[in-house]
Amino acid sequence: MTSRMMTTVKAGRPTRRKALKLGVASALLPLVHIRTGRAAGKLSIGFWDHWVPTGNAVMQKQVEAWGQKNQVEVQADFITSNGNKNLLTIAAEAQAKTGHDVFAFPTWEIHNNVDNLEPMDDVMKELTGKYGSVNHVCEYLAKIKGHWMAVPTSSGTQYKGPCGRISLLKDPGGIDVQAMYPAKAEHTALSDKWTWDAHQAAAEACKKIGKPFGIGLGTTSDSVDCIGTLFAAFGAELVDKDGNITVKSDKVKQVLEFGQKMVKVLPDDAVSYDDASNNRALISGQSALIWNPPSAWAVAKRDAPQVAADSWSFPAPIGPAGRFEPYLPYFWGLWNFSKNKPAAKELIVYLMQRDNVQARCNEVAGYDVPPFDSMLDFKIWEEVEPPKGTVYNYPLRPFHKATPHIAALPAPPDIAVQIYNRGTMPTMLAKLKSGQSIDQVISWANDELEGFTR
Amino acid sequence: MADGASIPIDLMKPAGPTGRSTMRRFAQRRSTIGFLLCLPLILLVAGFVIYPAFYAIYLSMLNKKMTAFVGLGNFEFLLKRHTFQLVIFQSCLFAITAVVLKALIGFVLAHLMHNIPGKNQRIWRGLLLVPWVIPLALSTLTWWWMFDPSYSAFNWVLNQFGIANVPWLGVGWIARFCTITVNVWYGTPFFMIMYLAALKSVPDQLYEAAAIDGAGAMQKLFFVTLPMMRNIIAITVLFSLIVTFADFDIVRILTSGGPQDMTHVFATYAFQIGIQSGDIPLGAADSLFMFPILAFAAFFVLRGVTKRTQEIAA
Numbered sequence: 058m059t060s061r062m063m064t065t066v067k068a069g070r071p072t073r074r075k076a077l078k079l080g081v082a083s084a085l086l087p088l089v090h091i092r093t094g095r096a097a098g099k100l101s102i103g104f105w106d107h108w109v110p111t112g113n114a115v116m117q118k119q120v121e122a123w124g125q126k127n128q129v130e131v132q133a134d135f136i137t138s139n140g141n142k143n144l145l146t147i148a149a150e151a152q153a154k155t156g157h158d159v160f161a162f163p164t165w166e167i168h169n170n171v172d173n174l175e176p177m178d179d180v181m182k183e184l185t186g187k188y189g190s191v192n193h194v195c196e197y198l199a200k201i202k203g204h205w206m207a208v209p210t211s212s213g214t215q216y217k218g219p220c221g222r223i224s225l226l227k228d229p230g231g232i233d234v235q236a237m238y239p240a241k242a243e244h245t246a247l248s249d250k251w252t253w254d255a256h257q258a259a260a261e262a263c264k265k266i267g268k269p270f271g272i273g274l275g276t277t278s279d280s281v282d283c284i285g286t287l288f289a290a291f292g293a294e295l296v297d298k299d300g301n302i303t304v305k306s307d308k309v310k311q312v313l314e315f316g317q318k319m320v321k322v323l324p325d326d327a328v329s330y331d332d333a334s335n336n337r338a339l340i341s342g343q344s345a346l347i348w349n350p351p352s353a354w355a356v357a358k359r360d361a362p363q364v365a366a367d368s369w370s371f372p373a374p375i376g377p378a379g380r381f382e383p384y385l386p387y388f389w390g391l392w393n394f395s396k397n398k399p400a401a402k403e404l405i406v407y408l409m410q411r412d413n414v415q416a417r418c419n420e421v422a423g424y425d426v427p428p429f430d431s432m433l434d435f436k437i438w439e440e441v442e443p444p445k446g447t448v449y450n451y452p453l454r455p456f457h458k459a460t461p462h463i464a465a466l467p468a469p470p471d472i473a474v475q476i477y478n479r480g481t482m483p484t485m486l487a488k489l490k491s492g493q494s495i496d497q498v499i500s501w502a503n504d505e506l507e508g509f510t511r
Numbered sequence: 512m513a514d515g516a517s518i519p520i521d522l523m524k525p526a527g528p529t530g531r532s533t534m535r536r537f538a539q540r541r542s543t544i545g546f547l548l549c550l551p552l553i554l555l556v557a558g559f560v561i562y563p564a565f566y567a568i569y570l571s572m573l574n575k576k577m578t579a580f581v582g583l584g585n586f587e588f589l590l591k592r593h594t595f596q597l598v599i600f601q602s603c604l605f606a607i608t609a610v611v612l613k614a615l616i617g618f619v620l621a622h623l624m625h626n627i628p629g630k631n632q633r634i635w636r637g638l639l640l641v642p643w644v645i646p647l648a649l650s651t652l653t654w655w656w657m658f659d660p661s662y663s664a665f666n667w668v669l670n671q672f673g674i675a676n677v678p679w680l681g682v683g684w685i686a687r688f689c690t691i692t693v694n695v696w697y698g699t700p701f702f703m704i705m706y707l708a709a710l711k712s713v714p715d716q717l718y719e720a721a722a723i724d725g726a727g728a729m730q731k732l733f734f735v736t737l738p739m740m741r742n743i744i745a746i747t748v749l750f751s752l753i754v755t756f757a758d759f760d761i762v763r764i765l766t767s768g769g770p771q772d773m774t775h776v777f778a779t780y781a782f783q784i785g786i787q788s789g790d791i792p793l794g795a796a797d798s799l800f801m802f803p804i805l806a807f808a809a810f811f812v813l814r815g816v817t818k819r820t821q822e823i824a825a
Binding site: 148172338 | 575662
C-alpha cells in the first residue's frame, strides 16, 4: 500500500490543488493521536519509602502495570522520611520548580506548598463519587479555599492509637482489651468505660510493676500525636480556628491538671523519647502500652514473638470532650510545574482504585489506612496475627464512636504546623514533669504561640 | 615570574594582525593561564558557596509565604522570641565550651605525642585520629546508643556499681553536657594534629638556647613554644569555632534540640522552623545569625595573625 502511494505521488504532476491538500494534511497531522511506544510521555513520582520493604515492591508493580497499559514511561522513586529526607526534597523541588511530577506529601506539607500545587478537584470528584467522602482531617489538611490541592492516599496513612500488652493491661491494669475491643464490628459497653481516667489508673498500676506506659514527652510526632489527642479529649485548644490564642482557658488548665498526674507515671526518660523509643519500650517488654501504628507489633513479631502474641491495638480513651484518635494522612500532590498533568492524574486515580489499595494494604499487613470509609472492610485487619485480630481495631470505623484527629486542629494550619513541629503540647507536659507550675507552663506556651501567630 | 606579569614569548616572530596578537599575548600570560586553571574551582565556589549565601540573605528578607519583602523583619521577630534567645545562649555555650576544651585537650595530647619517639608516635597518632575520620553522623549514632534513654550502655555500667540511671538526654544541663562531650571527642584530634605540626616546626635551637639561659619546662612552654605556636593556635581556634557554631549532626541526632529546647543550636533550630514547619525565610534568618558572630571572631583572629606575621617578617 505504501509503495503504491509513493508510486502515485511520484507519477503525478505537482499541482496547486495537490500542494493545498498536502498543506492541510500536514497541518492536521499533529491532531491525529499516533500511539507508539511511550507515546503519552514520561512521568516521575516521589513515593514515600515504606517502612515495610514489600510496600515499595507492590507499588512499583502497580505503577509499571499502569505505565505499560497507557504507554507512559513512569519513574518511581521511594524517598524515605528518615531524617526528614522527604521534607528536604519537597523544599528543594518547590524552590527549584522542577523535580518529580507527583510527590507524596506528609500531613502539613500541602499547606506549606499550596502555591506550587495543581488543584485536584476533578480527581477527588471521581474518587469520592465512587468510594464516598474522606474524613475531616484530610479536608483540614488538603482542601484549601474550597479546592482539593492533593489526594489523600493510603500509602503511609496511619492511626496512632494505643497498642498494649493484653496480659499486663488485664493484670495489674484491670482492663480486658480483647473484651473491650473484640475483633469484630461491635460496640461494647466496656469501651464506654475506656476513659482517660481508666488509662491513668492502668498506667499507675503498670508503673508500679516496672512496666510504665511508653508515652513520650519529646517533640517528635509520636509524642505530639498522643498528647495532642489528650488535649483534644479535654477540649483544650491552644489556638482556635480563627487564629486566636486560647491557651489561657479553663479547659487547658483542666488538661494540665490531668497532665500533672499523668507525667508522674510515665517513664523517667519520657522527655527524651523519640519516635523509636516507644517501639523499643514495647518490643523489649519494658512497657505495657504505647501509642503507635502496628509497626512496633510487626517488628516484635520478628524479634520478640512472645510480645507480639500478647499485643492488641485499640482506639484511644474518651475524655470530657470526646474520643479522639491520632491520625496522620499522606497525600499525593501534583506540582503545578509538572509537564504531564493529565497522565499524573490518571495514575493517581488508578492507584486509588479499591483493588490496588487493597493489594497494597495486604502487602503491609494492614499498616496503610485507606482514606475512604468504604474501604475499611478489607479482610486483612481480621486475618493478621498473632494474636488473630490484633489490628482489627487499628483503623477507626463508625462503631468505634471515635473521631480522627491531628494535634493542633482546629488552629489555622499555618499556625498548627508550628504547634505540631515544635512539639508545644508535649513540651507543656515536659515542663510540668520538670516541676514547673501550671501557670508557668501556660505563660511559656502563650509566649510561644504569639510567635507562631505572627 | 610568578607575579602575573606577561612573559615575552616568540619575540623574534613578526607581529601578526594587531587584534590576534593581543589576544594571543593575553592568552599566554601566566595570570590568564592561572585564572583559567582556577576557573572550575571559582565556578564551584560561586555556585555552591557564594550563590547560596546570597540566596539565603535574600530568603531571610521575605515573608513566610515568600511573596513580600520584609527587610530585617524576620531578624527583629526572632530576637524578641524567648526560645530564640535561648538558642543564641546555647549556640555560644556549645561552641565556646567545646572549642576551649578541644584546644586544651588537643594541646596536651600534641605535647604527649611529640614526646613519643619513632614508630610508636605514628601508631598513636593514627589511633587518636580515628574519631575525626569516622563520619560524624555515624559516630554520633553510636554515642546516642550509649546515652539512649532506655538502654544506655553508660547506665548499665553505672548499675553494675549500684548507681542509679542517669537521664543523659532527658535533663537540660546533662543533655547539654552530652552534646558538648561528643563534639569535643570528635574535634580534639584536629587540634592535636595541627598543634603537633606546629610543635615539630619549632626549631630545637630555641629550646637549647633557652636551656642554656636556665629556662625550666614551664618557661620553655610559655616563652618559646606558645609564642611560636600562636598563629597556628589562632587559626585552628577560628576554624573550629566556625565549624562548631554551624554544627548540626550532633544535636540533631542526640537530642533534636530537646529536652524543652535546651540543646537547640542555630542550625537545628533553623531546620525545625525552616524545613519542618515550612517557614523557610525565618529559618534562613536564624541560620544567618551565625554570620556576624563568626565575622567578628574572624576579623580579630585574622588581624592578630597578620600583625604577628608582620612582626616576624620585620
